[in-house]
Amino acid sequence: MNIRQKIGQSQRWVIKIGSALLTDEGRGLNKAAIKNWVAQMVALHQRNVELVLVSSGAVAEGIKRLKFPKRPTALYQLQAAAAVGQMGMIQAYESFFQKHALHTAQILLTHEDLVNRQRYLNARSTLRTLINLNVVPVVNENDTVAIEEIRFGDNDTLAGLVANLIEADVLVILTDQAGLYERDPRIDPTATLIEEGYANDPRLFAMAGDTGGTLGRGGMLTKLRAATLAARSGTATLLTSGCIPDVLLKIAAGKKIGTLLLPAQAPLAARKQWLASHLKMRGRLYLDEGAVKVLRHAGKSLLPVGVTRAEGQFGRGEMVACLNQAGQKVAYGLVNYNTEETSKILGHPSHQIIKILGYVNDPALVHRDNLVLV
DSSP states (O other), rough: OHHHHHHHHSSEEEEEHHHHHHTTTTTTHHHHHHHHHHHHHHHHHHHTTTEEEEEOHHHHHHHHHTTSSSOOSSSSHHHHHHHHHHHHHHHHHHHHHTTTTTOEEEEEHHHHHSSSHHHHHHHHHHHHHHHHHHEEEEEEEEETTTTTTTTTTSHHHHHHHHHHHTSSSSEEEEEESSSSSSTTTTTOTTOOOOOEEEETTHHHHOOOOOOOOOSOOHHHHHHHHHHHHHEEEEEEEEEETTTTTTTHHHTTTTTTOEEEEEOOOOOHHHHHHHHOOOOOOEEEEEEEEHHHHHHIIIIBBBBBEEEEEEOOOOOTTOOOEEEOOOOOOOEEESSOOOOOHHHHTTTGGGGGGGHHSSSSSOSSOGGGGGEEEE
16 A cells, blocks of 8 residues: 555545635635535545544635725734624535535634643544534634734644644645645746655745735645644645545545655654644744754753843743754743743753742753753
């Protein structure tokens, strides 16, 4: 059995469908296409495949319903469009799935739902319960309340994090392109499709463009980032065109379509996946060369003595990025001291913390159990 056939026989899928496909580039919900994708998902479900659908389209549908001439830039108008469009999008999915006697459930998430440990566990429990009840969850970013500081930024990223939440076998991202190309095929029709690679391969990121369509926020670069996120739970990602007839069934049959991105490393433990889901950093710690080596190769905690400077405003227990002297990210972690305390103890051995601060929260600035390499 080759890798495509193995992927096709996966039992837990996250399927993400983008705005351009769902809304026919702004001309309202493409209900004929939605009906077709639902029929394919029902066929997979009848083969005991567990499904979670991550769907864009609410804002785009709202823009059409409210007759905005173009996608607005004001946050309050986008939130209003999302509120209106969400009704039509969910109604479409519910009606088509109901014709096959399948229930759907609406799940709206913000970044705050995943960085809070209790809410993260609640979201995971809800999704898993719905799956066990043979319900198809339809997940979207909660654009009606999300502000710039807490939004995922695109549903590709959200799909990658949902794959972590349910520990999916495969993430399928349906887009308006056949997959990832060496160059943008809209500019260079001779560009070659990349059939297979690893999710964290920097060469692929160099090839990807960072521009999305007029209605969506994600380009091919965000899809690669989503694949990297999904790989943390051992999930393979398949990028392909949603316009291919019976595309989901062809994937299930092991057909060679699209770009398959495989995880390069073993899955992270559940707590490490939660740590890795933090997208917003409260501060930055710059590490010396010795500290970078200890984190990467020895699996130890980050001690104050290995930190050369701190930036940002953060409190105890908040997420910070650990960077090398060149500014490249090394790790994320929950810090044991706030900004002021960290500034006082950085560069000093741990046994001097009590002398400097008068107390000790922890000998480590970031404990290894609360740290994940990136």
